[in-house]
Amino acid sequence: MTDTILSIAGVSKTYAARGKAPAVTALHAVDLDIRRGEIFALLGPNGAGKTTLISIVCGIVVPSTGAITIDGIDTQTGYRQARRRIGLVPQELATDAFESVLATVSFSRRLFGRAANAAYIEQLLRDLALWDKRNAKIMELSGGMKRRVLIAKALAHEPDILFLDEPSAGVDVALRRDMWNMVRGLRERGVTIILTTHYIEEAEEMADRVGVIAKGKLLLVDDKTALMKKLGKRQLDLTLVEPLAAIPPELADWHPSLEHDGHTLRYVFDATGERTGIPSFLNRLSECGIAFKDLETSKSSLEDIFVDLVGERP
Numbered sequence: 001m002t003d004t005i006l007s008i009a010g011v012s013k014t015y016a017a018r019g020k021a022p023a024v025t026a027l028h029a030v031d032l033d034i035r036r037g038e039i040f041a042l043l044g045p046n047g048a049g050k051t052t053l054i055s056i057v058c059g060i061v062v063p064s065t066g067a068i069t070i071d072g073i074d075t076q077t078g079y080r081q082a083r084r085r086i087g088l089v090p091q092e093l094a095t096d097a098f099e100s101v102l103a104t105v106s107f108s109r110r111l112f113g114r115a116a117n118a119a120y121i122e123q124l125l126r127d128l129a130l131w132d133k134r135n136a137k138i139m140e141l142s143g144g145m146k147r148r149v150l151i152a153k154a155l156a157h158e159p160d161i162l163f164l165d166e167p168s169a170g171v172d173v174a175l176r177r178d179m180w181n182m183v184r185g186l187r188e189r190g191v192t193i194i195l196t197t198h199y200i201e202e203a204e205e206m207a208d209r210v211g212v213i214a215k216g217k218l219l220l221v222d223d224k225t226a227l228m229k230k231l232g233k234r235q236l237d238l239t240l241v242e243p244l245a246a247i248p249p250e251l252a253d254w255h256p257s258l259e260h261d262g263h264t265l266r267y268v269f270d271a272t273g274e275r276t277g278i279p280s281f282l283n284r285l286s287e288c289g290i291a292f293k294d295l296e297t298s299k300s301s302l303e304d305i306f307v308d309l310v311g312e313r314p
């Protein structure tokens with residue numbers, strides 16, 4: 001039996017109409033169980049309902065229907081008890097710009113009624129490369145450092161569950177790598193991590209399990225490896241020297257298509273399979289005397305994947 005730390009049952013949210021803006025149903029009866037100690041990625045395009053779901057779990061937004069329990073504690077009836085189990089790293093910093101890093105992070109700990117622990121806060125700031133900046137005011141920090149402060153604030157009260165809302169948005173490669181390392185370190189210490197993202201690469205790199213959400217519906221939840229197999233399509237585009245009017249029958253085994261008025265020959269393959277079929281495809285092209293001047297491979301986009309999954313554009 002798997003050990004569930006967070007249970008989301010039948011959660012819907014409709015934001016009421018305001019002025020001329022119509023009512024929006026951001027979530028439709030979402031059921032989801034999060035396992036203790038896993039890294040779970042909630043993958044979906046803009047406006048899918050990811051932030052709404054996180055905000056409901058954190059008690060910032062009230063659901064229209066459904067219930068959430070954290071280790072059996074209902075987040076509405078046992079709000080304070082449930083909330084202290086959670087750390088939330090939001091997309092943006094809404095904190096006092098004139099406060100120092102140390103004061104801001106220490107305050108976050110007190111907010112949840114935890115006794116002061118200077119050694120823990122020091123270690124946390126050191127882990128996030130913020131210790132040297134502990135006396136700097138928030139407004140004096142770079143964007144990357146502000147991001148680290150958000151993480152430190154979320155971890156200040158030693159939560160069991162950490163939510164990261166779009167951790168990669170607006171973050172450079174170095175910080176992203178540090179953040180991923182830190183997340184893995186937290187998981188090793190037993191923290192359950194839930195992140196939202198619209199980058200497949202991020203889900204692929206980080207998660208044990210992935211949930212795909214679009215238009216407020218949770219379309220599927222699967223182990224990462226199983227899902228990546230389903231999603232792992234790539235395409236090879238060859239820019240031809242001479243355009244083709246039709247696909248030569250000799251290439252039929254690879255089911256290629258012609259794009260850009262016959263100037264591009266496209267072959268879609270499974271990047272996770274043992275064989276991609278590319279070498280044999282290129283050999284056959286050469287045997288047929290079809291020359292190309294450029295070649296490019298790309299991953300299928302999240303949008304393509306959604307089209308595959310739900311048969312419509314998100």
Ligand SMILES: Nc1ncnc2c1ncn2[C@@H]1O[C@H](COP(=O)(O)OP(=O)(O)OP(=O)(O)O)[C@@H](O)[C@H]1O
Binds near residue numbers: 015024050
């Ligand atoms: N306070 C609000 N009032 C009205 N509608 C809202 C409110 N917050 C979100 N919505 C709407 O709910 C839907 C889901 O938004 P949400 O922010 O949860 O999506 P998201 O998946 O987090 O997207 P993003 O990646 O852009 O943050 C959107 O249509 C959005 O416009």
